[in-house]
Amino acid sequence: MTTATGHTTAIRAGKAIGTDVYDSTGKKLGEVKDIVLEKTSNNILFAVVSFGGVLGVGEKYHPVPWSELDYDPKVGGYVVSFTADRLKDAPSDSIEALTKDDGRAFRDRAFAHYGTKPYWH
Amino acid sequence: MTTATGHTTAIRAGKAIGTDVYDSTGKKLGEVKDIVLEKTSNNILFAVVSFGGVLGVGEKYHPVPWSELDYDPKVGGYVVSFTADRLKDAPSDSIEALTKDDGRAFRDRAFAHYGTKPYWH
Numbered sequence: 001m002t003t004a005t006g007h008t009t010a011i012r013a014g015k016a017i018g019t020d021v022y023d024s025t026g027k028k029l030g031e032v033k034d035i036v037l038e039k040t041s042n043n044i045l046f047a048v049v050s051f052g053g054v055l056g057v058g059e060k061y062h063p064v065p066w067s068e069l070d071y072d073p074k075v076g077g078y079v080v081s082f083t084a085d086r087l088k089d090a091p092s093d094s095i096e097a098l099t100k101d102d103g104r105a106f107r108d109r110a111f112a113h114y115g116t117k118p119y120w121h
Numbered sequence: 122m123t124t125a126t127g128h129t130t131a132i133r134a135g136k137a138i139g140t141d142v143y144d145s146t147g148k149k150l151g152e153v154k155d156i157v158l159e160k161t162s163n164n165i166l167f168a169v170v171s172f173g174g175v176l177g178v179g180e181k182y183h184p185v186p187w188s189e190l191d192y193d194p195k196v197g198g199y200v201v202s203f204t205a206d207r208l209k210d211a212p213s214d215s216i217e218a219l220t221k222d223d224g225r226a227f228r229d230r231a232f233a234h235y236g237t238k239p240y241w242h
Contacts, residue, residue: 009160009224010157010158010159011157012216013135035133035134036131036132040130045131066163
């Protein structure tokens with residue numbers, strides 16, 4: 001099904017990975033590095049989005065709720081509803097750290113930071 | 122978190138893709154070709170597992186419920202609870218067809234075929 005905005009509802013993870021991410025002003029923020037899934041449930045834990053590489057600061061890996069990424073066919077990438085500023089104090093770490101243990105500590109912090117409604121309640 | 126059987130609960134889609142799949146007797150069936158996600162919910166629609174390439178029959182792409190894939194660190198791959206025989210009349214098509222529309226028709230057929238409890242009820 002294609003929604004009214006042209007989004008498709010079935011998305012291949014292998015295609016989402018590597019897709020660029022833009023902020024709400026159209027500025028490129030980074031790209032989807034991976035998508036972390038829960039094995040003990042049927043849920044998407046979070047997307048891992050790389051941001052940064054600006055002013056000598058290295059690339060950072062941020063857990064971002066899947067529902068925050070809206071694919072916009074016009075820009076050919078995902079658009080998030082926040083601006084780059086919102087990332088300054090956002091949760092971030094290496095991908096290994098993000099997926100350590102069950103990843104839920106980072107999930108909880110990310111959903112709280114972006115004000116996203118938890119899917120697990 | 123690592124479960125009692127050694128499984129981790131947070132899984133990177135990018136690592137799951139390309140992982141071999143074995144049947145319950147230890148026979149290699151194929152590999153995870155992709156994982157299809159729902160964009161309008163937080164759910165994993167199904168894994169796409171390639172099976173076949175046997176006796177001149179081409180590779181087939183099967184939608185398989187995510188919960189049917191159990192990672193076994195001893196074999197270094199996913200183990201399904203069924204045997205290769207179970208695949209003979211299992212739903213299959215091209216990846217493009219599997220993800221056409223919202224993919225739910227294939228999801229419903231796959232869950233019914235493998236007797237998997239639906240996650241959407």
